[in-house]
Amino acid sequence: MKTKIVISHFEGPRTAGYLSYNTLEMFYYGISLAFFKANEHYKNIEFIGNVDAWKLIEKLNLPWSKVHVLHPGIDYDETLLEHFWNYGKLVAMKIAEPPYIHIDTDVFLLKNCLPEFTDFLFQNPEHGVYQYDEVVDLVYNDTKFKSILPEYFYKNNNIENAYNCGVIGIGNKEVRDEWLDPLFVFLDKLKEVYVEHENIDYKAISWPIFIEQYSVYCYVKSSGVNVALLSNSMIDMYRAAEKLGYVHLLSNSKRLPRNEERIRARLLKEYPEQVKLISKL
Numbered sequence: 001m002k003t004k005i006v007i008s009h010f011e012g013p014r015t016a017g018y019l020s021y022n023t024l025e026m027f028y029y030g031i032s033l034a035f036f037k038a039n040e041h042y043k044n045i046e047f048i049g050n051v052d053a054w055k056l057i058e059k060l061n062l063p064w065s066k067v068h069v070l071h072p073g074i075d076y077d078e079t080l081l082e083h084f085w086n087y088g089k090l091v092a093m094k095i096a097e098p099p100y101i102h103i104d105t106d107v108f109l110l111k112n113c114l115p116e117f118t119d120f121l122f123q124n125p126e127h128g129v130y131q132y133d134e135v136v137d138l139v140y141n142d143t144k145f146k147s148i149l150p151e152y153f154y155k156n157n158n159i160e161n162a163y164n165c166g167v168i169g170i171g172n173k174e175v176r177d178e179w180l181d182p183l184f185v186f187l188d189k190l191k192e193v194y195v196e197h198e199n200i201d202y203k204a205i206s207w208p209i210f211i212e213q214y215s216v217y218c219y220v221k222s223s224g225v226n227v228a229l230l231s232n233s234m235i236d237m238y239r240a241a242e243k244l245g246y247v248h249l250l251s252n253s254k255r256l257p258r259n260e261e262r263i264r265a266r267l268l269k270e271y272p273e274q275v276k277l278i279s280k281l
Helices: 026-041 053-059 080-082 087-095 132-143 152-155 173-196 208-221 237-244 250-255 257-270 272-279
Strands: 004-007 045-050 066-070 100-103 107-109 120-127 163-171 225-231 247-250
Touching: 004 026, 004 053, 004 087, 004 208, 026 045, 026 053, 026 107, 026 257, 026 272, 045 053, 045 087, 045 208, 053 272, 066 087, 080 087, 080 173, 087 100, 087 208, 120 208, 120 237, 152 173, 152 208, 163 208, 163 247, 173 208, 225 237, 237 247, 250 257, 257 272
Parallel strands: 004 045, 004 100, 045 066, 120 225
Antiparallel strands: 100 163, 107 247, 120 163
């Protein structure tokens, strides 16, 4: 079966910072390069996003094989989208039909490089990342959070580990639903908790990382499902990415001038018409 690549994007308050790019123009360059390189090597691109995101995809004339356009209040919760920048990605992974590999819009597939897998594929494991500490301490030590956590959180004995999900493959519906269904129940309850406790900052970066990368690690460790990795460690992830043939510009590394220039130069060299299109927007 031809590998299906899922790319999701949701326009909203949490994307006002151009998804860690310095400018809107650079975001256009980045998302364009992600789509074009994925399509170049896989030819099976499924886009999932809200109405405004779909308008952006059309405006940029990006390649796709299938599209899901989602609507607030029907397909996703606007409040959760406002406060968790990766909530839309979780919704997209629930909607897409496995097997598939979801890549973030700052992942550039320079080759047909993604391996076969059975249950899950992750970019790499993470250990001791400082952003987890605050939110993990909160949810495990505060009764109002402990009471709503999915059961698989309590079966994980190592609270310092997670999986980097810049690239995440889901092999079948069963493992997807066992992970995501309890998580969405948790998010709905979490929203209620925050309404009652407005003093808690749920816009912090730690929360989105927690609900995706940490939660899936907890599920994997509690269930014993099969996991494939692009890299076996955080230390080796850049060397592994270079060897396989992909680039993931983590977080604010997209703001570095050298990385902006690399994106701009590659798009200009390989897709000059796209650069012309962006210059007119």
